[in-house]
Amino acid sequence: xxxxxxxxxxxxxxxxxxxxxxxxxxxxxxxxxxxxxxxxxxxxxxxxxxxxxxxxxxxxxxxxxxxxxxxxxxxxxxxxxxxxxxxxxxxxxxxxxxxxxxxxxxxxxxxxxxxxxxxxxxxxxxxxxxxxxxxxxxxxxxxxxxxxxxxxxxxxxxxxxxxxxxxxxxxxxxxxxxxxxxxxxxxxxxxxxxxxxxxxxxxxxxxxxxxxxxxxxxxxxxxxxxxxxxxxxxxxxxxxxxxxxxxxxxxxxxxxxxxxxxxxxxxxxxxxxxxxxxxxxxxxxxxxxxxxxxxxxxxxxxxxxxxxxxxxxxxxxxxxxxxx
Numbered sequence: 122x123x124x125x126x127x128x129x130x131x132x133x134x135x136x137x138x139x140x141x142x143x144x145x146x147x148x149x150x151x152x153x154x155x156x157x158x159x160x161x162x163x164x165x166x167x168x169x170x171x172x173x174x175x176x177x178x179x180x181x182x183x184x185x186x187x188x189x190x191x192x193x194x195x196x197x198x199x200x201x202x203x204x205x206x207x208x209x210x211x212x213x214x215x216x217x218x219x220x221x222x223x224x225x226x227x228x229x230x231x232x233x234x235x236x237x238x239x240x241x242x243x244x245x246x247x248x249x250x251x252x253x254x255x256x257x258x259x260x261x262x263x264x265x266x267x268x269x270x271x272x273x274x275x276x277x278x279x280x281x282x283x284x285x286x287x288x289x290x291x292x293x294x295x296x297x298x299x300x301x302x303x304x305x306x307x308x309x310x311x312x313x314x315x316x317x318x319x320x321x322x323x324x325x326x327x328x329x330x331x332x333x334x335x336x337x338x339x340x341x342x343x344x345x346x347x348x349x350x351x352x353x354x355x356x357x358x359x360x361x362x363x364x365x366x367x368x369x370x371x372x373x374x375x376x377x378x379x380x381x382x383x384x385x386x387x388x389x390x391x392x393x394x395x396x397x398x399x400x401x402x403x404x405x406x407x408x409x410x411x412x413x414x415x416x417x418x419x420x421x422x423x424x425x426x427x428x429x430x431x432x433x434x435x436x437x438x439x440x441x442x443x444x445x
Contacts, residue, residue, distance in 0.1 A: 131414050201228070205336075246325075309334075343386070344417070
């Protein structure tokens with residue numbers, strides 16, 4: 122992939138973040154998601170690439186979502202797999218909370234996991250634990266192995282997990298083991314990525330969206346970490362969708378090569394609301410706004426941060442984004 126594609130993609134996440142941020146604290150998650158999706162789709166059309174959404178937030182009949190199989194770009198240039206979430210954290214924006222982002226992962230055609238928008242079981246770790254743990258192990262075994270490798274007692278380890286009822290048994294096991302738990306209200310992508318930042322969090326466990334799993338895996342590869350996953354189809358309909366997308370054994374363990382392939386992968390994200398990793402959109406005087414983004418490449422493990430100032434018309438509808 123051409124390196125200039127990164128700047129093209131970050132302009133797309135910036136546009137989505139700017140339009141989604143206008144709905145912060147307004148209690149309308151659907152409008153926030155729709156605004157981000159429309160902004161992202163419209164700007165993708167001008168990018169020189171032949172892109173396809175291989176895993177995203179919706180199916181073909183679920184407009185206005187960027188659906189699985191949708192073609193993006195001007196159909197010239199490199200053939201690219203796209204994983205996308207125009208607004209990761211719709212409820213976060215609606216309630217004025219932290220850590221909402223707009224995010225894209227891109228890789229050469231045939232690299233990214235092609236799967237439906239269903240739940241995925243996940244295990245995310247940083248460089249020190251990459252390749253040394255298994256999602257197939259019970260959580261107690263995983264914790265003991267991680268403790269030994271990190272030379273850190275369980276009482277000093279921190280595990281992050283989404284605060285969901287479906288995780289009650291897993292959270293109880295973590296409590297019993299004596300580790301610290303970082304409960305996440307939202308933020309499946311950045312929650313997993315945090316495990317590779319080598320700061321507070323040692324492991325990310327639990328289940329969340331499959332698209333978010335692929336997006337996080339892309340970032341983790343750039344950071345030297347690892348994601349393991351397993352699709353969790355709920356009922357025959359979701360199971361059949363997995364089969365139709367080529368997963369003959371939907372419950373098989375998915376490692377990095379199945380999630381994001383062997384080649385170069387790119388991860389681009391822009392903050393919508395303030396977060397631990399990226400700042401949110403800031404509205405400035407004189408009809409300006411500031412965005413904060415990150416661009417990661419796995420090939421050379423580079424991480425670039427970008428702060429951009431945007432100008433908009435004096436007469437401006439802050440919700441629709443249109444000049445008035």
